[in-house]
Amino acid sequence: MDRHIDLRDARVLVALTAALLAGGLLALVSCAQQGSGTHVSAASDAAQVTAKEEAAVPTSTEGGAGDAGASAGEGGLEPGGNGADAAGGTSEPGTSPEAEARTESEPDLDPGHKSASIEPAGLSAGDELSTQDVERAGGASSFFYAEPISDEVFARMEGKSFGADCTVPREELRYLRLLHVDAEGRTMVGELVVHRNVADEVLDIFSQLYQAGYPIRKMRLVDDYDADDNASCADDNTSSFNYRVIAGTSTISNHAYGLAIDINPFENPYCVWSMGVVSPEGSSRFVERSLHEPYMIHADDLCYQLFISHGWSWGGAWAGDVTDYQHFEKPDALWQ
């Protein structure tokens, strides 16, 4: 390109240089004017001004933020804003976000917000809880407690698990609230009715099972199944108290005293070998105890260890004609 420029074009070069210098000057003037916030229309070259205004858009945006800050400063004169003004001054852009953060945090102090906290007693068995829910309720221990049979609970039991022929005083029973985790890792509210003499240790056992993530499918009162043990077991429901006789006999079951608990009954069936009985219906494949599937109880697992260490015995270890893999009991506790 340089080869095509000769001395005759020297004036052109000078003119071009002058024009460039003028352009630079214009830009400088323009910057100064932008900084002062005055309008730049006074510049002689309209094209330069237009280009500068376009280039100045981001700067204008910053200026806008400054304006917003000023507005916030003005807003700071509103009730409640004086403190922010005194602390940060009206010219500090940082004042604005702080003021906004304060405004956003204010609803947390609203009593209405607290009403959203979790109240364990207000939940029902089967309700699912997130980790945050458990924390908001004060931690897992808030969900593990025993109480006398309330009128509300008794209304569920009367005529069902607590039939007209029940010889166990209502005062000897306790209603337990607890948490359990299913095989999918979901935390759920559970409930049991047991004898008062084992209430604390049963809470301790299930608290440890929960902490360890030992899976339990469901824990609802058998009354939700009209005290029909077969229906409860077929639904894989873990339960304890039910005033009834041992299946196929006239002997009062330890469940009738709240001193026996059936856990995950579908995967841990009740078997009468001589009669080929495997209950509940459809659970016969779990007679094969070498399987290691969720909800199955094994002699070396945590569920077994905890009950045994608390003096309970396991029906899965019965070597006679009846083996009851779901069943733990502690009849001696009646005399404690």
Ligand SMILES: [Zn+2]
């Ligand atoms: Zn049982």
